[in-house]
Each structure stands twice: as structure tokens, then as C-alpha cells.
Amino acid sequence: xxxxxLVDCDPGVDDAIALLYALxxxxxxxxxxxxxxxxxxxxxxxxNAARVLDLAGARxxxxxxxGLTGPVARPARIPDEPIHGEGGLGGLDLPETGRVPVSxxxxxxxxxxxxxxxxxxxxxxxxxxxxVAAMLTLHPEAGPALREIVVxxxxxxxxxxxxxAAEFNFFADPEAARxxxxxxxxxxxxGLDVTRAALFPLERxxxxxxxxxxxxxxxxxxxxxxxxxxxRFGVAAVPVHDALAVAAVTHPGxxxxxxxxxxxxxxxxVSRGALVADLRRPERTRAVRVALGVDAExxxxxxxxxxxxxxxxxxxxxxx
Numbered sequence: 001x002x003x004x005x006l007v008d009c010d011p012g013v014d015d016a017i018a019l020l021y022a023l024x025x026x027x028x029x030x031x032x033x034x035x036x037x038x039x040x041x042x043x044x045x046x047x048n049a050a051r052v053l054d055l056a057g058a059r060x061x062x063x064x065x066x067g068l069t070g071p072v073a074r075p076a077r078i079p080d081e082p083i084h085g086e087g088g089l090g091g092l093d094l095p096e097t098g099r100v101p102v103s104x105x106x107x108x109x110x111x112x113x114x115x116x117x118x119x120x121x122x123x124x125x126x127x128x129x130x131x132v133a134a135m136l137t138l139h140p141e142a143g144p145a146l147r148e149i150v151v152x153x154x155x156x157x158x159x160x161x162x163x164x165a166a167e168f169n170f171f172a173d174p175e176a177a178r179x180x181x182x183x184x185x186x187x188x189x190x191g192l193d194v195t196r197a198a199l200f201p202l203e204r205x206x207x208x209x210x211x212x213x214x215x216x217x218x219x220x221x222x223x224x225x226x227x228x229x230x231x232r233f234g235v236a237a238v239p240v241h242d243a244l245a246v247a248a249v250t251h252p253g254x255x256x257x258x259x260x261x262x263x264x265x266x267x268x269x270v271s272r273g274a275l276v277a278d279l280r281r282p283e284r285t286r287a288v289r290v291a292l293g294v295d296a297e298x299x300x301x302x303x304x305x306x307x308x309x310x311x312x313x314x315x316x317x318x319x320x
Contacts, residue, residue, distance in 0.1 A: 010038030010127030067106030111139035133176035154275030166273030199237035256293030
């Protein structure tokens, strides 16, 4: 039986790959997509998400709902030179879309969905947690109606990627991240501790890029992502952060989680956005589970298979 999910995102190359992966996964029933400013502005996030949904062949009536244009308590800070490239999708020339975001606002829409299906829905949050925090604040009854929240964000025991202390999503809206992690709701955190350990290599991206249709487009996105990552960091492989968070729902056995309490630093002069996870006494609080181990090869093979499936439904881990 597939798990019904709502996906909140800020596409972004890895968000785009995560959406393609989610829509190709029989383990999931994607009920809707919401957008938030983060890697790109909200306008770009809406446009990119719509074009990726078209690329994936998503049904025309799949809801796409715009959300917050910036953080809940501070000005927006869109990266000046994003590693995601021009427009957020690495300059990939996808066709313009006729898909129109539905009327409404993501926090309220997410709350409506949760309350309409209590205990069923998993919310997968791939960008700054602005929409999720606003939902919990404006509609406090909706949070407990969710099955769980899976968050891509944070760096528990490693350096960040936007500052030494902070991962981008938590840095972009630390107040929202703190609110979600301290909500008492069941939250799983998939952060840089595991995404950096599960790198998608250039040769796999090249093989995908040679395939037709959505598989080839995904490969082209990943190839450009790897090349920009190699130019910046000297490694010919890239963490596909958001896709690993989705894989935490489709294949939870790929990740090892530890339970405890967690919060996010908001006021620190040099530590804004830092994830502070106290995993010493898990028996005292089990609401937050932080991923600290990953089957890297299992994940990259799985992701390659699912993306290759857009061109060939019989694709196996050998192709690519």
C-alpha cells in the first residue's frame, strides 16, 4: 500500500530530482506539491515545479500550491550564485507549462489536507520550513493530524554548507526550523550528515543523460549539478539532498536514525541556523529522529533506477 505524501519544495535541482523520484515511486501516493522561496524566489519555484510535474507526466489535476515568499520572521535571502544554476534548474530548457497553481496559500492548504485525512499524510519538506511553521502556527490542530514530517535540513555532527555551522534550509529560516523541531510532532531529519555520504557520481549522471525523455532530462540536470559541484569542491559526484529525504519514506531501511531532542539556533552571530541535536537521552524524548547513517550505494542505485524508469520501466541497478 502506498504512503500518501505532500511535498513542500523550492526547486532547485535536487528538489526537481526529488519530485521526479517521488512521482516514479510506487511506494508513494503524491497528493500535492507546495512551493516556498528558498533556492529560488517563489515565482521561480512555482514555474520550476510546474515544469517538472509536466516532465514527469503528473496528472493535470495534481495540486500545485504556492506558499511563503520568504522566512516567517526575517527578510528573504536568495543565494546570489546558486549551485543550482540559472533559474534554479541549471539552465535546462524545459518547455513552458500551462499548469496553473491552484488558488489558495500553502499553509492553509496543507492544514486542510491534514485535517481531511487524519493520521494518514506524511509531509516531506525539502526547502526552508516557512510553510510548515506557518501551518503549525495558524492551524495548530493540523500538525497532530499528520502522520509525520520528514525534513531535509540541518547538519548535526558535521559542518554546514552555507556557513560552517548551518545547512542552507535551516539557515534560510531558522525560526521556522526551530518551531517545527520543537513542535513535539513526529519529525525525521535528513541532513548533511547523510546526504554528503551518498554522492551521485558523474558517470551515473552521464548514463542517465543519454536516455530519452524525462530520464535524459534528469541526467542532464544531475550532470550539470555534478560539474558545478566539481568546479567548486573538486569532487565529481554530488549530494542529491532532497531525493534522499524522499527515499527516507520510500525505503526507510536505507537510513539509520537516532532519537532525541533537537532545536535550531536563531540568535547566534555566527551560528544562525545551526542544528543542535541532543541524542544523549533518547528515552526522554523521541519526537525527533536524526539520520546519522546511510546505505550510500543502495540509495544512488535506487535513485538511478527510478529515474531511468522514465525511459525504460524494466531498468535495473545495472542500467545505470
